[in-house]
Amino acid sequence: MDRGYGYHAELIQRHIELVPGYPGIRDALPELDLGEETLRAILGAAAEFAESRLVPINRAGDLQGCRFEAGRVLTPDCYKNAWEELTSAGWNSVDQPANFGGQGLPLFVNTACRELFDRACMAIGMLTGPTRAGTQVLLQFADPQVQDEWLPQLVAGKWSLTICISEADAGSDVGRIHSQAVQNSEGRWRVTGEKMWTSFGDHDLVERIGHLLLARSPGAPPGTAGLSLFLVPNKVKNSSGEWVVNGVIPRRIEEKLGLHGSPTCAMGFEGAEAYLLGRQHRGLSQMFVMIQSMRLMVATEGVGMSFGAEQAALSYAAERKQGGDPSRPPVAINDHADIQRQLLAMAGRVEVLRGMLYELAVRIDLERHGVAADERHARVTQWLLPIAKASCAEAAFEIPSAAIQVLGGAGYTREWPCEQWLRDARMMSIAEGSTGIQALDLLHRRLWRDDGETLAAFIDTARKELQGVSADLAAPALLVIDRLKRVAQQLLGWRERSRDAETGAVAFLQLAFLAVTGWIAVRLASRAGNDRIGRRLAAAGRYWLSDIDGRAALLERDALAGSAKLDQFHQILNG
């Protein structure tokens, strides 16, 4: 019954083909031959790699976990071969620049491969993800000699990168970073500070690790405006040409609920040599290249893991027999109405998330390659990003939990992968900007900062596509868009009442999510095709639409409830 990763690849491919911008990027890059056949070959190979090489290390890595011994971090034994295979096959460099050894494919192809890989083993993706995102930062902000030194090694998977932002007292509040960077008279920088929550901050899979680190130089302004971005290698060559430790000290690894194969490190920097990247005091905005890439990565992970869990539940429910007339053989549990309801809810959610993901990935490619250079296009992308990050992260936890419910006792055991997806995914709505932070981002930076223009661009884009569809089908999506618009108009008047607006920010984000997914669901329901794959996507879209406006009504109310609803808080706090 389990259709495996090949089926997964087919679904992804259909989604890509359904994105209106796909022909544009395909035709803009004729040398890459991004037609259906090439995509099928690439995704088929990625599916094969995921299923045969990454699935087996997922549970083994979870059970063995990482160790911190003699000041170094050791990853699970089974990761060594897998890393070697992954990097020698180039699966870590799908969209890395060809001139440094990468495959040079668009982002959406990398996203498709990542979705398959993350379903199979999210933990090892915590190494490829930041390295790939950091490579983009180096491409954009590093000096040519740093690029020439680092990029070929990174693309080859011989070296890796981390993101070092958080400190003990600076998590969501990045502006309070204390790490210091000091320049000597020769212009060379040294960094001192303590960083936390650094994935693969130390490990044994590569020869050298570079930390992309935010620090403050003497005299820098307070807050985020005083942060600069550095590349801090864990090793440097001494004057004799030997590799020596560069004052980068792994302090410990966290004991976590999940992601046991991904070492989450506390890192000390003790006067470590560093390269300044880009301009001083522009660290945070430069880092945003990487942060945005990481947010898309979280969305990708979320879709992959959610789908894995949905498929496990669908497959189990078709095989597990319970209930029905006691005088006859039991029926498959997917015959029961409540089980069908649960499975449809999962499948509907997964497919609209996936549709949103590829819409977003293709959009970014269209911008990168100059196919869509208009501001409206870019605005829609910016609108979608926090929504996709937050909603896919939440789904990646909730859908495995829903799958466990279908599996019953079996789902609670390690015989099935759902419990590991649940544990691994719980981090996703916290890391790379929590759901609450994404909601504030949507409110402050997307809605307020440009006076609703970003939202207007989204609504315009969605409505244009919906106009081409039968009114009946489009109706629920249009209703939700109307609600969103109404709420946004009110919130635009609440800039001086930011606490009122912030009370409802997560509800606003969720409402915006329903508006996006309504649009996507109509696309699936109307254009997915009438073969097996198309019928699944269409059914998922229709199911999603059947449910959407009632939920949106509740969120409309919650988004505008205002801070008066918090009046009880101090009674709870002091009660």
Next chain:
Amino acid sequence: MDRGYGYHAELIQRHIELVPGYPGIRDALPELDLGEETLRAILGAAAEFAESRLVPINRAGDLQGCRFEAGRVLTPDCYKNAWEELTSAGWNSVDQPANFGGQGLPLFVNTACRELFDRACMAIGMLTGPTRAGTQVLLQFADPQVQDEWLPQLVAGKWSLTICISEADAGSDVGRIHSQAVQNSEGRWRVTGEKMWTSFGDHDLVERIGHLLLARSPGAPPGTAGLSLFLVPNKVKNSSGEWVVNGVIPRRIEEKLGLHGSPTCAMGFEGAEAYLLGRQHRGLSQMFVMIQSMRLMVATEGVGMSFGAEQAALSYAAERKQGGDPSRPPVAINDHADIQRQLLAMAGRVEVLRGMLYELAVRIDLERHGVAADERHARVTQWLLPIAKASCAEAAFEIPSAAIQVLGGAGYTREWPCEQWLRDARMMSIAEGSTGIQALDLLHRRLWRDDGETLAAFIDTARKELQGVSADLAAPALLVIDRLKRVAQQLLGWRERSRDAETGAVAFLQLAFLAVTGWIAVRLASRAGNDRIGRRLAAAGRYWLSDIDGRAALLERDALAGSAKLDQFHQILNG
């Protein structure tokens, strides 16, 4: 900031005092002196025991887990002393009969103690819970000589009991149990079969384990009507008076997401000697005594663990500083609107769940002790039970997850208890009748079987109490009750359309939950008092009410959506 278990006991006590039936049970049992002072002393001692003795074994037991060695199950090392202390202090026998050595206190007192203990360490409660519930079965259905042999040992904590219902092919579908019981010519029974999911099916904390087991005798009718209930000891005395193994073979323990301190056993029975309990073929209905007790136990665990997580989040958010004007020191994160919203949602939910729990526990005591013998009273109890079981189980998972969200990265680590509560609690909405099964129970047995009389009894009881309260305050609760009544009336007409009704059964259960908790929330908001404790409860009730009718409207629609919404299912299954 963390107020600890003494504060927890104070909150419980206030809830008990607010239950309208409490004076009735207090006055009916004058010899027990169940006034405020006695309760305070008992709950204070239980809180002290939970905090000092059970909290320390919770993480240690989780980390070490249980082992299956040489055919026997070994519990975590730290459990030995804790079990000795727990049983010698009588905390396992709070409401066990005094004539067999128990404390003879009412169920609601035991519930209060269990709530404290389960917050501290749910895993070891998986031993006391079934033993206590099974004791009730023996009291009701065992022969006097079996009672005299078993009850003093069980109450003393020297022996224990399990529930053996599930088999590989008989989970929710109890009627498909295959285990066979055969009677020899002397009238002695022997049981053969394989059981699964037996908590503490084998372990090293007691000297003898009795399994309360459902099996089928030759010629018994198919389905649940052919099941008989047996007590199957793991050891019996041979003719020389020595203890020998009784054909009860632990097969393995499950590797689970959580509850690592509670061994979940697969058990083999190979011609094991057994005592028939009660009447042949009446096994399931007799077992319901135990099942009902276990469902209340799950609700109790759920409230305890949810509260623990809520308190961890409240405490962390008061101490953790992030954000605010970057030129000034950071503010506590509980200053942020979105964090306050999250904390209020948790606290509101915990307190209405707790109010429901003690309403239910006191009701059962009133019935047991003959204070409330009318049918209406019993109907309300039966109405509340599946609702309490399902809703507290869901909360026990969702509130720790919400707490992790407030704690951020810290919550994802083992430094804080939230991740363990999350893992331990995930079983609760599966075991003892999943949420889906509770919803079918509510629909078939509570609503349909007696033509809505049970619901009418609930509505009547709730409305009577709400009449005494200011109309403004009661209004949202009354609206939700009206919705529930409307939905129920329609569902009563759907008996011939059971698939339509079952599609919305979980939504109906959730709507019924909002109706119950609306009633309870009004009680808290209007009568909790004006001291520190009372102000928390009142604030929680008001917050809950602020939100309730919009949610109910959505559930009203979902409950009546009908099975047409499932039409897409086969496209998903075959897509």
